[in-house]
Every structure is written in structure tokens, then in C-alpha cells.
Amino acid sequence: MRKIDPIExxxxxxxxxxxxxxxxxxxxxxxxxxxxxxxxxEDGLDQSSYEDGVEKLQTSLDLxxxxxxxxxxxxxxxxxxxxxxxxxxxxxxxxxxxxKFSLKNxxxxxxxxxNRAFYVMPxxxxxxxxxxxxxxxxxxxxxxxxxxxxxxxxxxxxxxRQIGLQRDCKRTLFDYAAPSxxxxxxxxxxxxxxxxxxxxxxxxxxxxxxxxNDITRDIQEGMFSKTIIHPSHIELADEAYKVTKEEVQxxxxxLSTAKAILNQNGMMxxxxxxxxxxxxxxxxxxxxxxx
Numbered sequence: 001m002r003k004i005d006p007i008e009x010x011x012x013x014x015x016x017x018x019x020x021x022x023x024x025x026x027x028x029x030x031x032x033x034x035x036x037x038x039x040x041x042e043d044g045l046d047q048s049s050y051e052d053g054v055e056k057l058q059t060s061l062d063l064x065x066x067x068x069x070x071x072x073x074x075x076x077x078x079x080x081x082x083x084x085x086x087x088x089x090x091x092x093x094x095x096x097x098x099x100k101f102s103l104k105n106x107x108x109x110x111x112x113x114x115n116r117a118f119y120v121m122p123x124x125x126x127x128x129x130x131x132x133x134x135x136x137x138x139x140x141x142x143x144x145x146x147x148x149x150x151x152x153x154x155x156x157x158x159x160x161r162q163i164g165l166q167r168d169c170k171r172t173l174f175d176y177a178a179p180s181x182x183x184x185x186x187x188x189x190x191x192x193x194x195x196x197x198x199x200x201x202x203x204x205x206x207x208x209x210x211x212x213n214d215i216t217r218d219i220q221e222g223m224f225s226k227t228i229i230h231p232s233h234i235e236l237a238d239e240a241y242k243v244t245k246e247e248v249q250x251x252x253x254x255l256s257t258a259k260a261i262l263n264q265n266g267m268m269x270x271x272x273x274x275x276x277x278x279x280x281x282x283x284x285x286x287x288x289x290x291x
Contacts, residue, residue, distance in 0.1 A: 125155030
């Protein structure tokens with residue numbers, strides 16, 4: 001299992017398992033700037049096409065020569081995960097997104113992946129989203145993955161569905177009171193444990209300005225990495241993840257100073273409290289560059 005920093009994932013392209021371009025994406029002949037790929041067997045695939053998707057994935061794995069693209073698979077459910085784990089050369093992928101990860105299926109997912117060298121990205125999509133007690137219990141199950149836990153994903157469209165809302169392409173989910181509350185609680189619970197939380201899917205693939213606003217708000221709220229549904233968002237995400245020279249200078253100053261407190265352009269820079277964010281800025285500059 002190669003070492004992956006969640007910040008490296010960038011925009012993760014969501015692709016149905018039956019998509020004709022998967023072999024070309026895997027070999028970096030299509031979308032060379034893409035950093036991570038998610039091959040989907042769940043919501044993006046009709047049940048009637050499931051076995052065809054399994055066959056296509058097996059063929060793609062047989063031909064795949066591992067490169068710097070991070071590759072993940074999202075099974076339909078635990079039974080689907082069990083089947084996919086039996087594929088030849090499945091070790092060529094980096095890990096799995098675990099859909100609808102809940103108190104009901106967490107033990108089964110954990111058992112299947114025990115002693116397997118795969119990263120996991122649980123996706124919280126069910127009733128735990130709205131119940132703090134259940135969410136805290138689920139957090140304990142998720143933290144059991146320890147070093148294999150890459151980040152946590154949120155079923156943001158599931159949040160909207162369960163409370164009967166539909167988003168406007170001009171607004172972020174943080175502009176809606178209930179979704180903002182739910183997402184904010186997950187960010188607080190997991191980021192305080194050192195676990196990264198992925199940004200929500202932006203469904204409006206023909207609205208680049210809206211996507212920029214959405215991913216900018218993700219970053220402001222502490223979310224990083226983002227599942228995307230259209231390749232035009234790859235470059236937009238990479239640009240959004242760049243940092244400014246001023247941010248880099250402030251981060252370097254915080255990390256290098258022996259002082260407890262600095263004056264940074266009229267803002268107090270306290271070394272102890274700002275060190276984690278400073279490190280985050282320098283990682284972003286390393287992987288995405290400077291504006």
C-alpha cells in the first residue's frame with residue numbers, strides 16, 4: 001500500500017464502472033492532469049449493468065500498469081465489496097469508498113477489509129447524519145480503520161433528499177441552514193480527530209463559476225478533496241487548491257519563528273494555534289503550486 005496524503009487526491013473523477021474510457025483514464029491517455037479516479041458500482045450504475053461493470057473492471061485491471069494516478073472503487077454494498085475483492089489484480093487499486101457506511105453495515109465492511117492493504121473512505125449517507133448520538137458511535141467505527149482511513153465523505157445530495165430540498169447551482173450547501181448544520185457537525189467531529197473530510201459533490205457541471213464558489217467555500221470550511229462528475233472540473237479544482245505567496249510567507253514565518261506570537265499584517269499569529277494550518281498551506285503549495 002503506497003503512502004497517500006489526502007491532500008494529493010485533488011479532484012476525484014466519479015466514473016461509472018461501465019464507462020468506455022476507464023482503460024484510457026487509468027493509463028493516463030485521457031485527462032493527464034487527473035490525480036484520482038473513482039470507479040463506481042453504486043448510484044452511478046444501473047443494477048442491470050452491474051455484472052458488465054465487474055467484467056470491464058477486471059479487463060481494465062489486467063491491462064493496467066500502476067502509475068501516479070490514485071485509483072479507488074466504490075462497491076454497491078458489502079456483498080459487492082466481497083465480490084470485487086476476489087478480482088484478479090484488485091491490489092492494483094489504492095482503496096475503496098464505502099457507500100452508505102452506517103452502524104448497520106460497519107462491522108461487515110470492517111471484517112471484509114481486515115488485513116487487506118487498501119485505503120478506505122467511508123461515506124456517511126444515512127440516518128446517522130441527523131442524529132448526534134448515532135454519528136458519534138459511527139465515528140468510533142470509522143476511527144477503527146486508523147492508518148488506512150484516508151478521509152470521510154458525506155452524502156450531501158442524500159442530506160438534501162432526506163429533508164426535501166433541492167440545491168440551487170448559484171448557492172453552496174453552506175447557504176442552507178439545515179445542510180450547513182449537518183455538514184458542520186461532521187467537519188467538527190472528524191477534523192478534531194485529525195481526519196480529513198471531503199468536499200461535497202457539485203452537481204451543476206455546466207456552471208464553472210458556481211463550481212469555483214462551491215470549492216472555495218469547501219476550503220474555507222476545512223474540507224479538502226472533492227468528488228467531481230465532469231472532467232472540466234479537474235483544472236478548476238487544481239487552480240482553486242493553489243495558494244498565494246502571502247499565504248506561503250505567513251505559513252513559513254509561523255513554522256520558523258521561535259516567538260510565541262507574531263504580528264502578521266495586523267493579525268495575531270500565535271505559533272501554537274496556527275501551526276496545523278501553516279503546514280496545510282505548505283502542503284498545498286507543494287502539490288498544487290502558487291497563484
